[in-house]
Structures are given as structure tokens and as C-alpha cells.
Amino acid sequence: GAGVSQSPRYKVAKRGQDVALRCDPISGHVSLFWYQQALGQGPEFLTYFQNEAQLDKSGLPSDRFFAERPEGSVSTLKIQRTQQEDSAVYLCASSLYTGTGMIAGELFFGEGSRLTVL
Amino acid sequence: GQQVMQIPQYQHVQEGEDFTTYCNSSTTLSNIQWYKQRPGGHPVFLIQLVKSGEVKKQKRLTFQFGEAKKNSSLHITATQTTDVGTYFCAGNLRQGGADGLTFGKGTHLIIQP
Numbered sequence: 001g002a003g004v005s006q007s008p009r010y011k012v013a014k015r016g017q018d019v020a021l022r023c024d025p026i027s028g029h030v031s032l033f034w035y036q037q038a039l040g041q042g043p044e045f046l047t048y049f050q051n052e053a054q055l056d057k058s059g060l061p062s063d064r065f066f067a068e069r070p071e072g073s074v075s076t077l078k079i080q081r082t083q084q085e086d087s088a089v090y091l092c093a094s095s096l097y098t099g100t101g102m103i104a105g106e107l108f109f110g111e112g113s114r115l116t117v118l
Numbered sequence: 119g120q121q122v123m124q125i126p127q128y129q130h131v132q133e134g135e136d137f138t139t140y141c142n143s144s145t146t147l148s149n150i151q152w153y154k155q156r157p158g159g160h161p162v163f164l165i166q167l168v169k170s171g172e173v174k175k176q177k178r179l180t181f182q183f184g185e186a187k188k189n190s191s192l193h194i195t196a197t198q199t200t201d202v203g204t205y206f207c208a209g210n211l212r213q214g215g216a217d218g219l220t221f222g223k224g225t226h227l228i229i230q231p
Contacts, residue, residue: 041223044221112160
């Protein structure tokens with residue numbers, strides 16, 4: 001596709017439910033990032049993939065958060081047993097960055113998935 | 119927590135006035151990027167600075183990277199209503215690393231016509 005596509009755009013979950021958020025990056029982009037953005041704040045890094053390898057998951061706030069990118073393209077962010085503090089916009093971004101030694105370039109963000117936990 | 123600080127958090131200006139936002143890092147940055155996010159939208163890339171002391175211009179926007187590569191600024195000359203939004207700086211905290219850019223909290227630019 002022309003840009004990064006995320007679904008669903010909006011998700012309302014009851015506390016304790018599991019949710020799955022999908023990201024379809026720009027074709028050919030090796031790197032994929034997930035960010036969490038609370039209202040009025042800057043994006044907070046969650047995790048990073050290079051192809052199918054999850055190279056950095058240091059930003060995941062708890063073991064209830066899990067991300068995968070099994071074929072190096074589409075990625076899914078799963079949140080188990082959602083809590084109210086998980087309410088935020090989850091942004092996916094992809095880039096042409098291919099590895100160490102290269103200056104990280106522009107991130108192309110999707111529109112985000114807005115999660116509201118009641 | 120975030121290690122990239124931005125000031126001010128909010129800036130109200132009259133249309134036509136200049137605007138500046140400042141970004142400071144607690145550690146040396148390998149590079150810094152600037153993004154703009156319109157209300158209800160997603161961050162959109164503006165520019166990347168890599169070299170110490172680098173200055174880049176895009177029409178009315180001037181970006182600077184400090185000599186020590188720990189600070190940066192974005193200056194907008196003669197603001198227009200289309201400049202409304204939140205401006206974020208974001209840096210790589212590890213040399214050449216793709217640790218995921220660390221974003222500042224942003225500066226919200228509000229323009230009064």
C-alpha cells in the first residue's frame with residue numbers, strides 16, 4: 001500500500017479483555033516500530049522489529065504486552081487482560097533502516113489505533 | 119522515562135509572530151529528527167540532522183543541531199494558521215542504533231488569528 005495501515009482505528013474494550021492491533025507497513029520497509037501515545041504526550045517507544053526479528057522490546061510496559069511480526073511484514077501488538085492505564089493511541093511506524101552502521105532515517109507513521117479500556 | 123526534554127510545552131502566538139521550540143537530551147545523540155503532528159493526526163517527518171552544528175532550512179522553518187549534539191531547536195518565522203500542531207523532536211540515544219527514536223513530549227503551537 002501507499003502508506004502504513006493500522007486496524008482497527010478505534011477499539012473499546014472492557015477491563016480484562018484481550019485486544020489485538022494490526023499494522024501493515026509500507027512494502028519493502030525492513031524496520032517496524034510500535035509506539036504508545038497518551039493524550040497530550042509524545043510517542044513512547046514500545047518495541048522494534050527488523051524483518052521478523054524483534055530486536056528491542058525494552059519499552060513494553062509489562063508482560064501483558066506482546067508483539068510479533070512472523071513473516072517480516074504485517075505486525076500484531078497484543079495486549080492481554082487490558083487495564084484502564086492501557087488506554088492510549090498505539091502508533092505503528094516503518095522505515096527503510098536496515099541495520100547498524102546506517103543512520104536511522106524517517107519514520108512513516110500509521111494513523112494509529114485508539115484503545116479505550118472501560 | 120523519556121530522556122529528551124522539550125520546552126515550552128505550550129506556545130501561544132499571534133499569526134505572523136515567530137515561534138521557537140527547544141530540545142535537550144541528557145546524552146549525546148547520533149542524530150535528531152523533528153516531527154509535526156496535527157490535531158487528531160499522526161506524526162509526520164519534517165527533517166533529520168546528523169552533523170554537529172548543522173543548520174537546515176525549509177522555507178520558514180530553520181532547524182539547528184547543537185555543537186555537542188545534545189540539543190536542537192526549531193524556529194518558525196512569521197507563523198501561519200497552517201503551522202498549528204505539536205512539534206516533536208526525537209533522537210537516537212545510541213550511536214547508529216535503531217533503539218527506537220526517543221521522543222520529547224512536544225511543543226503545542228497555538229496560533230491566534
